[in-house]
Amino acid sequence: MDEVEIVVAHSERATLRVGDVFLKVDADQARIDTEVAAMALAPVPTPEVLWQRPPVLAIAAVPGTALGRLGEPSTASPAAWAAAGAAVRKLHDAPLPPWPRRGKGADELAADLEAECGLLVTNGVLPADLVTRNRQVAEAALRPWTEVFTHGDLQITHVFTDGDEVTGIIDWSEGGPGDALFDLAVLTLGHEERLGDLVAGYGDVDVDVIRGWWSLRSLLAVRWLIEHGFDPFIPGAEVDVLRARM
Template sequence: MDEVEVVVAHSERATLRVGDVFLKVDADQARIDAEVEAMALVPVPTPEVLWRKPPVLAIAAVPGTVLGRLGEPSTASPAVWAAVGAAIRKLHDTPLPPRLGRARGLDELAAELDVECELLVTNGVLPADLVTRNREVAEAALRPWTPAFTHGDLQIVHVFVDGDEVSGIIDWSEAGPGDPLYDLATLTLGHEEHLDDVVAGYGTDVDLDVIRAWWSLRSLLAIRWLTEHGFDPTAPGCEVDVLKSRM
């Protein structure tokens, strides 16, 4: 029998691997439904859905290796990063899904950011000047945008490559209408040196200041959640280091 590997587990969901099969356990059936629907709609490689039996979704492993990991140098070539950018452009050019969630409003996002910044300072998680500076940087992301079909959680470990091609993009549970620059920022978080290659492949005008703003905004919003769910945002190259790089 294949060994059972716990890929990720926290109070919201868990993912297990048994051989070449991933079992995603999620008590939120709507999130699983959205993930399956998104994978059926997007023009990029995604995992094959093997079966569903709520609350479990079974998907096949995608070929290739991850593009990289947060906190570690990526060995992928500029051509590979450009290919990823081109794949993301295909996704963003896809017609908006009719039923997949909604984009957060600017007022809602700004209010959430204010709450998280206050908690980070009040609880002594981060120095006030670090939070204040990044809150200022994040302001550039809080502007009107045209919603696109976005992945919504396009972390570098969710992108697989084989040779110079994208072989699979996984974890579509957050897919739906959103700011396309958020996807680009999430992908390059902690890997700023590859941003130009991604943009070259993406092939359209991109406001780099907005991407940098999303790096700050995403990091500020994520730190408390990561800590409460057993992750370490202070690890080298991760969210706290991303914030420090804006100083």
């Protein structure tokens, strides 16, 4: 019998792997519904949906290996990163999905950033100078943007390649209208040295905005990660991303 592997687990959701099947258990049925709908519409390789019985979604594993992992150097080739960029561009050029944005706009994010920076300093989670510098960098991301079809959580572990070909993009629960540069920033978080390879396949981007998203996402994520049993202080993770801006 195949062993049960816990891929990720916290109070909101859990993902288990049994052989070549992933079981996603989510307290928010809307996220599962979004995932199924987004995968059906996305013009890029996605996992096969095997069955859905709320609150569980079963999907097939995709072939290939992830582009990398946060905190570890990516061993994927420059061509694989460029192929990932081309796939993300294809997604962003697709028609918008027929549901509203799940994420927040620039004004809401600015309010969240102000509150979170205060908590990070007041509670002694991060040094004040580190927070202040990254808050300044984050301002570049807080601008109006034209919504495109985004993945919404395009972590490096969510993009799979085989050789120089993208074989699958997984975990679409945050898919929908959003900022294209947020997707690119999440994919290269902690792997700044691969941004050039990604852009070679994607096309021209405003690098200052991507840097802004690196800082903004990391500042907003640190306390959540700690509270949910993750460690943003490991080498290459969110705190190192913030330190790189100093």
